[in-house]
Amino acid sequence: MLEIRNVSKRYSSIPAVENVSFCARAGEVTGYLGPNGSGKSTTMKMITGLIETNSGSILFDGAPIHDDLMAYKQRMGYVPEEPYLYTHLSGAEYLVMVAQLRNLGRKLATERIDGLLRLFALYDDRHVAISAYSKGMRQKILLAAALLHNPYLVLLDEPFSGLDVGSSLILRSLIEELARRGKVVLFSSHELETVERISSHIVILHRGKIVADDSIERLRTLMSLPTLEGIFSQLAVEQDTVAISKQIADLIHA
Amino acid sequence: MHKPVNIEKRQFRILYKAFLLRVVDLELLSADADTSRLLGQFAALFAGLSYLFTFWLIFGGGGISPDFLSVMEHFLIATTMLVVGLVSVLCWESIFPDRRDVLVLAPLPVRVSTLFRAKVSALIAALSLSVLSLNSISGLVWPRFFSITNGGGYVGMFHSLAAYWATMLLAAAFMFGCVLGIQGIASLLLPRRQFLRLSALLQVVIFFLFITVYIIEPSLEAPKALVAPENQRLLTWLPSYWFLGLFQQLNGSMLPAFAPLARRAWAGIAIATVVGATSVLLAYFRMMGKIIETPDIVPGGRRANWSLRFGTMLQTSILLFSVRTLLRSRQHRMLLSSYFGATFAIVLAYLKTSLKLLKLLHGAAGDAVDVSFFVASIWVMCFAIMGVRLVISMPLTLRANWIFRMTEIRGVTAYLSAIRRAFFVLAAIPAWLLMAILFLLRWPTWRIAGHLLLLALVGMIVVELSLYGFHKLPFTCSYLPGQSKVHVVFWGCLLVWVPLVAARFEMRILNRPLDFIWILVLLALVATGARWRTTAVAKSAEKLIFEEEYPPELFTLNLLQNLGVPLTHSTATDSSSQSL
Numbered sequence: 030m031l032e033i034r035n036v037s038k039r040y041s042s043i044p045a046v047e048n049v050s051f052c053a054r055a056g057e058v059t060g061y062l063g064p065n066g067s068g069k070s071t072t073m074k075m076i077t078g079l080i081e082t083n084s085g086s087i088l089f090d091g092a093p094i095h096d097d098l099m100a101y102k103q104r105m106g107y108v109p110e111e112p113y114l115y116t117h118l119s120g121a122e123y124l125v126m127v128a129q130l131r132n133l134g135r136k137l138a139t140e141r142i143d144g145l146l147r148l149f150a151l152y153d154d155r156h157v158a159i160s161a162y163s164k165g166m167r168q169k170i171l172l173a174a175a176l177l178h179n180p181y182l183v184l185l186d187e188p189f190s191g192l193d194v195g196s197s198l199i200l201r202s203l204i205e206e207l208a209r210r211g212k213v214v215l216f217s218s219h220e221l222e223t224v225e226r227i228s229s230h231i232v233i234l235h236r237g238k239i240v241a242d243d244s245i246e247r248l249r250t251l252m253s254l255p256t257l258e259g260i261f262s263q264l265a266v267e268q269d270t271v272a273i274s275k276q277i278a279d280l281i282h283a
Numbered sequence: 284m285h286k287p288v289n290i291e292k293r294q295f296r297i298l299y300k301a302f303l304l305r306v307v308d309l310e311l312l313s314a315d316a317d318t319s320r321l322l323g324q325f326a327a328l329f330a331g332l333s334y335l336f337t338f339w340l341i342f343g344g345g346g347i348s349p350d351f352l353s354v355m356e357h358f359l360i361a362t363t364m365l366v367v368g369l370v371s372v373l374c375w376e377s378i379f380p381d382r383r384d385v386l387v388l389a390p391l392p393v394r395v396s397t398l399f400r401a402k403v404s405a406l407i408a409a410l411s412l413s414v415l416s417l418n419s420i421s422g423l424v425w426p427r428f429f430s431i432t433n434g435g436g437y438v439g440m441f442h443s444l445a446a447y448w449a450t451m452l453l454a455a456a457f458m459f460g461c462v463l464g465i466q467g468i469a470s471l472l473l474p475r476r477q478f479l480r481l482s483a484l485l486q487v488v489i490f491f492l493f494i495t496v497y498i499i500e501p502s503l504e505a506p507k508a509l510v511a512p513e514n515q516r517l518l519t520w521l522p523s524y525w526f527l528g529l530f531q532q533l534n535g536s537m538l539p540a541f542a543p544l545a546r547r548a549w550a551g552i553a554i555a556t557v558v559g560a561t562s563v564l565l566a567y568f569r570m571m572g573k574i575i576e577t578p579d580i581v582p583g584g585r586r587a588n589w590s591l592r593f594g595t596m597l598q599t600s601i602l603l604f605s606v607r608t609l610l611r612s613r614q615h616r617m618l619l620s621s622y623f624g625a626t627f628a629i630v631l632a633y634l635k636t637s638l639k640l641l642k643l644l645h646g647a648a649g650d651a652v653d654v655s656f657f658v659a660s661i662w663v664m665c666f667a668i669m670g671v672r673l674v675i676s677m678p679l680t681l682r683a684n685w686i687f688r689m690t691e692i693r694g695v696t697a698y699l700s701a702i703r704r705a706f707f708v709l710a711a712i713p714a715w716l717l718m719a720i721l722f723l724l725r726w727p728t729w730r731i732a733g734h735l736l737l738l739a740l741v742g743m744i745v746v747e748l749s750l751y752g753f754h755k756l757p758f759t760c761s762y763l764p765g766q767s768k769v770h771v772v773f774w775g776c777l778l779v780w781v782p783l784v785a786a787r788f789e790m791r792i793l794n795r796p797l798d799f800i801w802i803l804v805l806l807a808l809v810a811t812g813a814r815w816r817t818t819a820v821a822k823s824a825e826k827l828i829f830e831e832e833y834p835p836e837l838f839t840l841n842l843l844q845n846l847g848v849p850l851t852h853s854t855a856t857d858s859s860s861q862s863l
Contacts, residue, residue, distance in 0.1 A: 077689060078688075079685060079688055079689070098691075099691065099692045099693065099694075100692075102689060102690065102691065102692050103692050105689075107689055109685055111682065113680065113682040113683045113685065114680075114683050114686075115604075115608075115679065115680060115683045115686075116680065116683075117607065117608060117611040117612055117679070118604075118607060122603075122607065125600075126600050126603070126604055127686060127690060128596075129596040129597065129599055129600030130596075130597065130600050130686075130687070130690035130692075131690050131692065132596050132597070132692065132693075133596075158611075174686065
């Protein structure tokens, strides 16, 4: 189980997240939602150990992650929000490098890399430099690199970004399947419909603070709203969206 | 709404500024780093050289003979041409827009001609700044002495000053035009993908060609040498002498022997300018569409990724990543070429003076191995390792580093071992093999075998010195410009001077087998000790470094600790921040 306890992070005294606490359990898909700039990616980066917290603690299976960060990283797979890759390498070279860095056995890694490349429909382009890949292809490479070592904790920051409809459907099923197989899955996305369909547990962040942390059903009942979109709009969207869109159209027309 | 002409002017100004600052690749620098500071450092370096060129005049005093003035005129022209040539080659990538430029600018209403003018103007500005800073002091002091040959006085002095600067700028235009022409013609003749592949090779070849010509061109400034029939063919191929003729013509002090050289200079300027500008302009319009279609980096081969093994998984991974980055990243390859070019120049200049290289090449010298070759081989080994150390400190794509941080599942010593292997494969072993081939082909003797054995041990020691405290993965750590690392300069100077003494000592002990064995054992012990020390420091490090940080602005003196009051690190930090 992944447990976030009273975690706060400030950038030059500006708070990015404040006193954030929630749990992501094994066998569950935890959806992490929030508007742009609400602190989702900062939380994700703190969970991966890429950035440190100012206060609070992050526990994995009961122990603080920084107690043995290396062991923790061995059990974690992460897809970052931005698809930054070493674009001078080909897709296959990148995955082999990740497998070697993760100390995977040669035979096992070859099987998995070939398999993942085929399943993600990248096999024919495996020797092409990543610089020539489309956004969706890069996203698939990130997903393959995150899953290569069969992680127990799967952290996905906007994993659907750039994927086509078919790939999105595959990923949606994959996330559910990973949870069914007992993994801890935490993912953030702006696609509320997808989150609603596959998440058993929702955490909504607004202005760096948790505003909701429960199952979808309970949130629906508590807030008397039929959809996640309605719940999200009520909790995390402050603006009058229709009025703003009109103002934008008026502005460029003037 | 703005008038179209005004819009183009504004677009030009904005793009010009952006491209001028982009002469340095921003991706190499840390988030807090300042590009203008780095450019300032380059200007200061050139100005420092300019000061050195006048050092003798300021402190040496005494009379100057006309022959020496000719030598100095030629030296200043040749050096300016070399610097402009090298800077042009370094800016090779900036001549054509890259994918990023096209992706950002293509959707905007910016004409290709505006983009072209801004690019070329930025490059010309960067090159002009190089010429100005390189001649900032020498270009004011030396013309006073050059005016001796045109009658002297204030009029003569201003005449010489104008002739000097005109010659330097025309020589710079000639060099820039040549580089533009070569690149433009290559891009017109070849498909884009092949051009990208050949472009890198062409860049490195031209770079080394400029340095080699500068170092080995003979001194022919004296009137006798200029008219000697055996030198005429050589003079027609050495542009620095054409511009010496041009300077003499503009200065009004031309001897008849300089007339054909001056004519050649004018023709050279005309041809280089026309060919350079036309070919690049044509190539520009041809390439714009293709830049988007083809990637900047040429993909690797279709070889199996698992077929190569260099030790453990981590060692193989780091080594392959380093090799691929060096082979495919143009800026790193160019940086390494610059460094190796400088080494090549030092070694060649040293060999030229100490051995009279040209005579040796023509077979006039004897067959005995000279101590100078030992010095040269040690320098090659040391500078190869230091060069690789310098280049791998420059990052490739800082934002892609997260994968190394996410997969950091071993201690720093494991990474150190992998980086060490990369150093050996990329620098020490190639340098040693090169020396072994060159030496054994010419002098297949036991003494040479002994020297190669010592050279290998020296290589091991220098690798360990380079790795001391280096807890970074190749091409991943950000770079902060403006850090003056005094200790690096100190060790660099030692690397230049120590081999001069050590090689003479080595030459003597190679004749005494027992002493030789003792030295071998001693060096082996030093290498082992250095390796142990580097590993011990790595063991004490908590994790790898990915972001270079500015040193703290305030240091605590730990006075309380000296008085016996214990002071924790956090307390020290707190007190310094409170002082702030």
